[in-house]
Amino acid sequence: MYLINRMSRLQLGLQNSNGDTVLSIAAIVGNTRAAIMIVNKQPNLPQIGNRDGGVPLLEAARHGQKEMISYLLEVNGDYLQAAEYSADKPGVFFMNLLVLAGFYDLALELVQSHPPLARVEYYGGESLLSAMASKPSAFPSGIQLDFWHRLIHCFPPMKGIRDVKLMHHQTLQLIKCLCTEIACLDYEKASMMLRRPFLLAAELGIYEIMEEIMESFPHAIWFSDNENHNLFHIAVMNRQENVFNLLYQISDYKHRLLVSEDIFGNNILHLAGKLAPQHRLNLISGAALQMQYELRWFKEVEKIVQLACKEDKNSEGRTPAMLFTEEHKRLVKEGEKWMKDTASSCTVAAALIATVIFAAAITVPGGNNNDDVSDALSLFSSVAAILMFLSILTARYAEADFLYSLPKRLIFGLVTLFLSITSMMVAFSATLYLVFCNRKAWMLIPVGALACLPISLFVSLQFPLLVDMIYSTYKPRFFGKKSKCMLH
Template sequence: MHLQAIQLVKSLCEKIRSSNDSKVYELIFKDVILIATRYGIHEVVEEVVESFPQAVWSVDKDDVNIFGLAVIYRCENVFNLIYQISGHKQAMMFMEDKNRNNMLHLAGRLAPFDKLNLVPGAALQMQRELQWFKEVEKFVTPRYKQLRNNKNEFPSMVFTKEHKKLVEEGEKWMKDTANSCTIAAALIATIAFAAVITVPGGTNGTNGVPVFSKANAFIVFIISDAISLFTSTVSLLMFLSILTSRYAEGDFLYVLPKRLIIGLVTLFMSITTMILAFSSTLYLVFGNNKEWTLIPVAALACLPVTSFVFLQFPLLVDLISSTYGHGIFGKKSDRLFY
């Protein structure tokens, strides 16, 4: 159905363009391109702009052009068309509506509820909002940051006012996540430290050397336990730094997500190596006499790691993608308009 609608728009554009009747464009496609922009239907916007280049200057009743609407409604597919415009790019971004809001004022508004919910978690939602503001900021001159609207507000003031509640929700989300993970990291660090002191099999009463010191499984135990201790300590420090952060707006862009990524990755490593240390201990104790016990133990040892992957891996992927990924902005096609 979507493809059929696009094909219909394309056919209409071709017929009207061949008729050379500019009034038909004003009657039909001016509203079409504005509606398509609001709903993020970039294919329709592309077809109309390609057929009628002047369509990029279309504005709504508040004098907001298509790129301003794309910013308000967070339609990145439409906004990215700015990269495919060869000329007048700066002029299109230097707009002001009837209330003297420039493009940065519009970017400072809170995204529509349905667009916010596309991103999981208040902290990542705040990060996405900051990414929008920073992206629009690239296209305007520094002077635009100091322009006031009819309410005597700078763009930064609009952003702070509109996102005050989201910052509070993001702080709560971050602290709740960090609190839960801090407990897990502290427990693993405690277990790993205790395991080093009480090595499996005990020590030789004469020289204090561990009984299994020459066994390969013992080497695996020592290395994995040491890694578990170090990574759980790093994880604990990362989560503590999240809990004690000042939670400024800008921290949600890179600082807090980066700390959470490091914390989750090191926590996963500490859990994995702790299970490996536990498994190697069981092998040292039972490996020679009760080999049949190793298979069910190995299977059960995979459960904590698997559970962590299923529960936290989607969040970790979202964090890495939104922080270090290609992003939602940029030139998506070599097709040029206007």
Template sequence: MAGSSSQPELGDNVRKEPGPLMKLILQAGRDKGAPSQGLMEPVEKKEPEKDLNWYLPLYKAALRGDWESAKNFFNQDPEAITAKITKVSETVLHIAVGTQRATSFVKELLELIPTEALVTLKDQAGQTALHYAAIYGNVEAAELLVTKSPELTNVWSGAGLLPIHLAAGYANKDMISYLFTVTRDDVEPSPFADRSGVELLNLVISAEFYDLALYLIQLYPKLATLRSPAGNTALRVIAGKPSAFPSGIRLNVWQRLIYSCVPVKFGNVYSPAKIGDMENPAAGNQMSMLICRWVHFFWEFGSSVCKKCHEATWEFIEWLVPYFKSVRDTRLMHRQTLQLIKRLCAEVAGLDYSSAASIFDGPILLAAVSGISELVEEILESFPPAIWSRNQEGHNIFLLAVENRRENIFNILYQMSEHKQLATQLRDVKRNNILHLAGKRAPPARLSLVSGAALQMQRELQWYKEVEKYVLPDSKDARNSNGRTPAVEFSVEHKDLVKEGEKWMKDTANSCTVSATLIATIGFAASITVPGGNNSDSGFPIFHKNTAFTIFAIFDALSLFSSTASLLMFLSILTARYAENDFLYSLPRRLIIGLTMLFLSITSMMVAFSATIYLVFGEKKAWTLVPVAGLACLPVTLFVTLQYPLLKDMITSTYCPGIFGKRSDRLLF
């Protein structure tokens, strides 16, 4: 506009330049150190930060995978694509990768985010979206992220962890397998070396992915000899996993049978034997070479057919009974664990003496406490001096085995030479020898494995008697820091268990006495008032020539005599003195006899009653035997179901070889 002034009008939204005087005032204020406030130093206005509730609709859209709602939000607020929308500074991408149904949402969102910005989008803990995908196990989202920005796999969080570490920490096996293939190893620091590598190995073991751990050790053997930032080695971590070993699980008879029969791996069930050197046959002529090739061909063909049949059979069995698959997986896990510890021990044993000893000390002691005999044996075979490892209280593996009642560790003594004489004579810091520790009460977790206070007391006596065989005569009278001998220690520690055992035995005997008395009464009454009555002339029973009457007479007498015998045995239990040593054989033997006689009396009474029913109501009606016999089996079956486990445990604990003895042919120095 011609002649118009270049100065803005008052209504324009502009900031006026300060005049020369104002500039001097401002400069003087700065020279004196005065604060610039008000008109002294105009500042540029900033928009206030948005409240997090503003992003709540976007948060919900990301959780639902609702891209249309999110797109409308982005049109309204473009900065929300990379904005921090939660109090821990998560972006919408962090939220979206946390749900499987938002895969298409993530794909569309990545189109709006620049590639170079992905590595900078981090939450308060320094974690990228790939860290979140690893935590949630969202493999599809991880593939989208890595495809757009491969550098994400090697971005460290604030805690010094890569996405693959978090995948292992949250036990996402599919995610670990994927990240194994895309995480770069040619960068510094390497994810699979030094502390990062051993941290990854320990996390994989903690997640019980032993096949992946074995794979890691095969690629990076040195990880077996390193410690994590927390000071743990791979052996130390696996020593805290008793269930990963065969000795760490308890199986009944049927489970052991299935465990021993199920194949570990279908593809490796059968392997062809070597018929001979096919390229250099022993005969050295063309005819023998031809014969060997034909034999090898038929062997391979037969093995392949057998293998496929075996696979098909077990697949069908697993389809019918899914439990078989879980047993097979358990056995496969045990096989992988044993291979893993063998490899770990071999690597550690290759170090110098002091380094190997420091690494083996913790795992072998922890394995002794946990009862992992396989790990203890492997360590002792790889590094025999580990047997002298001791904890802060002065306990070696055998003292720990006795203190924690780990019979599978104590049984290693049976696989040793005369070195066991020295290994069992140590004392701890409280001057307890191994017999003192046997005199202490077992930990509650181990004591509860035995049913009934009387059987628990019996097990404690068995431990004391077994350990007593391995100590010198003067050790039996040695005193600890409390001035107690092993025998006194045992009495003091087990006085409450003796009372509990006495109460348990008397309660059991009282309950069974009532049943035995009732059966004896019924048997005696039935023997006087026989079915059908007596002949008034001769006095003989009317049915005395009937076979069913003979059966009745025999089993009624057997019921009376056996119930009377069981009654006497239970009375002897009630009047026993209940000394400590009585729990070893005397009291269990009486209860075994009493329960056996009671079972025999119940069975005999049912047979006699069935014969009576047939005599009175079933003449010339043979079909009545079927329902009568079926009903008669009901109380017998109930007795067996309810009392047989107790009877079996008592017979096994009292008369069978027991928990002690040689369990392996593996000889240890």
């Protein structure tokens, strides 16, 4: 700050070898206070670009300096004039940088004040809307929460969660504004500009964009890619249930979409029979649950198609069921191995618990009255767990077994194993306190803490898997109408 006060206006206007002024450097590092002093002393610097044509405003956007962007927009507001509304102008490039940086509130303000920016198409068919469609994390549908984060979201919103919700609201407002502006163009131009983001949103599962596009431009429902895959084909191939559920918000037109085939003769049930993309399967814990997930998709699509579609053959002469079996051979084997490995490991743990508890129960006739019940509960639950895990090891492992039969057995086995561990620790802690602590109340704290350690380890390591299995096996249908709004 001292140097800025000492420098003359001429010195402030000097440029380095790249053409950057001192204001550009301040914009890059986000020093807003220095920028204010520089502009007050040399007001024309915001309009001076470097050798690449990057004015300080562009450099601030390129380096994600939001506070600096807001300030430079105030002093360089004519940067986004009508003359800049073409693909080769830096004003459009600046808007794209805002989207890439996640500054949707600033982008929304600028689009509202300069509507033509929403209708500009970049080179290669890109637009602000297609740039938004490539950022799933900006939308509620693009956030994948694990068990612990889902648990946190059940409590009253914290500041971080409120900020995320505010960002989502701004994003949806921006999408609505973009779709409305593009829909005002002539039919051919609007169709061309909306097709790409619409199909990209279907692939990535951003149903919010699709809803806004269909509301602004109803013809979008008929968009398809080069292989004649419509929005529901794409949703099924990429296992995007949020997009697939839009089916229930569409009137009789959906039947024409469901019976259509791609250029390879595949109907929508054939596409459900294909193996999901690996990045979608990676969101599911374990090969067995991945196989269950695939079966649920196939069964759900099978419910809504006509009977003839179930026996249709594609260009390779395969029915949907044949294609499903062929595509999922490897996953069935991996699911069997995963189930058996899990059951084997848990059987060893349950057998060890049963052995220890049985020996402890018969060491002193009658045992200690305070832990008789805990010993018995631990023994019975561990034996039940052993039997259930053995039934998993001897199962036939057909495709259909992964849907309900095998997951139910593993769920019951894990629950009883957890119950046996908890009961064993209760029995051991009670005996330890009665025998060695001479009924000293203060000893309850360290004994209880030590007893909670293995239980806590089990909960942190295995409980999320158990919750995922219960959720995927017993949860209500994740397919169905999610909104009362009719789209077409």
